[in-house]
Amino acid sequence: MSKTAFLFPGQGSQFVGMGKSIYETHPQAKETIDSADETLGYSLSALMFNGPEEDLKRTENAQPALLTMSTALCELVQKQGITADYTAGHSLGEYSALVAAGVIPFEKAAELVHQRGLFMEEAVPAGVGTMAAVMGVERDELKKITEHVSQTSEPVQLANLNAPGQIVISGEREAVEKAGEMAKEQGAKRVIPLQVSGPFHSTLMEPAKEKLADVLEPVPFQAAGVPVITNVSAKEETSAAELKKQLVNQVTSPVYWEDTVRRLLELEVTNFIEIGPGNVLSGLVRRVQRRGINVFAVQDEESLHKAVKKIKEES
Structure with a gap:
C-alpha cells in the first residue's frame, strides 16, 4: 500500500x-x-x-x-x-x-x-547578513569552504541542504560573498545571492x-x-x-x-x-x-x- x-x-x-x-x-x-x-x-x-x-x-x-x-x-x-x-x-x-x-x-x-x-x-541589523544559493558543489566541499572562511573572518555556514548540488549558505555578508567566490574557484556552476532580510539558519x-x-x-x-x-x-x-x-x-x-x-x-x-x-x-x-x-x-x-x-x- x-x-x-x-x-x-x-x-x-x-x-x-x-x-x-x-x-x-x-x-x-x-x-x-x-x-x-x-x-x-x-x-x-x-x-x-x-x-x-x-x-x-x-x-x-x-x-x-x-x-x-x-x-x-x-x-x-x-x-x-x-x-x-x-x-x-x-x-x-x-x-x-x-x-x-x-x-x-x-x-x-x-x-x-x-x-x-x-x-x-x-x-541582525539590516544589511549585515545575507544568504546565497550555491549550485554544483557537494556539501562536504562547501562545508570546508565555509569553515575556512569562518575561521579567518566572519561567520558563514551551510543553511539549507536542499538537493544534490543545491545548497544555501548563510552568514555575515562579506563572509557569504567570500565563500561564494571560493566555491566558484572549486567548480560551482552558479552562486546566486538571495533576496532575504537576514542570515537565516545561521549562528x-x-x-x-x-x-x-x-x-x-x-x-x-x-x-x-x-x-x-x-x-x-x-x-x-x-x-x-x-x-x-x-x-x-x-x-x-x-x-x-x-x-x-x-x-x-x-x-x-x-x-x-x-x-x-x-x-x-x-x-x-x-x-x-x-x-x-x-x-x-x-x-x-x-x-x-x-x-x-x-x-x-x-x-
Whole structure:
C-alpha cells in the first residue's frame, strides 16, 4: 500500500493573491483565513490577497501568511479523504507540518510564527547578513569552504541542504560573498545571492533562538498524530517535548531537506504532496528521486483536484 507525505513550503514562496481563490470558493478555507486575521489582530488576508508585496514579504507577515494558506489547503486535501503517513516542512513550513500532525492548534501556530518572524527580523541589523544559493558543489566541499572562511573572518555556514548540488549558505555578508567566490574557484556552476532580510539558519540568529525558546516554553504541545520529519535531524519524531526542542534549534541549524526526502523514501513514501503556494519543494523532491514516485503541488482548486484524482486512482 502506498504511503503519503504532506510537505509544506517555507518563506519565499509567498505571492500577492495567495489563497484568494480558495477563500472565495470554500467556506472552510474562509474560516481558517478569517481566524488568522482575528488571532493576529490585523488583516493578514488583505496582505495575502492584495499586497503590497513589500509588506507581504516582510518576515513577520510572510511567515503567518504561508502557514495560513498551507493549513487552509491541507484541510481541503484532508476533506477529500487524503491523509498523511508523515509530514515535513521546509524551515517555517515545519510549523504547518506540526499543525497538520495535530501537535499545535493553527491559531497558536499563527501567533508563534508571527513572533518568530519579528525575532528573526530583529536579530541582525539590516544589511549585515545575507544568504546565497550555491549550485554544483557537494556539501562536504562547501562545508570546508565555509569553515575556512569562518575561521579567518566572519561567520558563514551551510543553511539549507536542499538537493544534490543545491545548497544555501548563510552568514555575515562579506563572509557569504567570500565563500561564494571560493566555491566558484572549486567548480560551482552558479552562486546566486538571495533576496532575504537576514542570515537565516545561521549562528547570527542566536538572539532570535533565545527569544523563541522563551515564547515556546509555556506552550503546550501534543504528541504528533503522524510522525513529523524534522529539519534538524531529518528523522521522524512524535514526542511533543522533542518536537518543541527541534523548533528552537531549527533557528540556527541547517535545514536538512535532501536528507528529509531521502528518509521519506526509505520509509517507502511514494506520494509526495506539497501543500501551499508554489512548487519549490516538488522540484527538490524530483532532484533527489525522479522515478517510482508521484509528486504533486497543491496550491489552488485545479491542482487540488488533479492530485486527489491521481492518488485515488492508484490507491
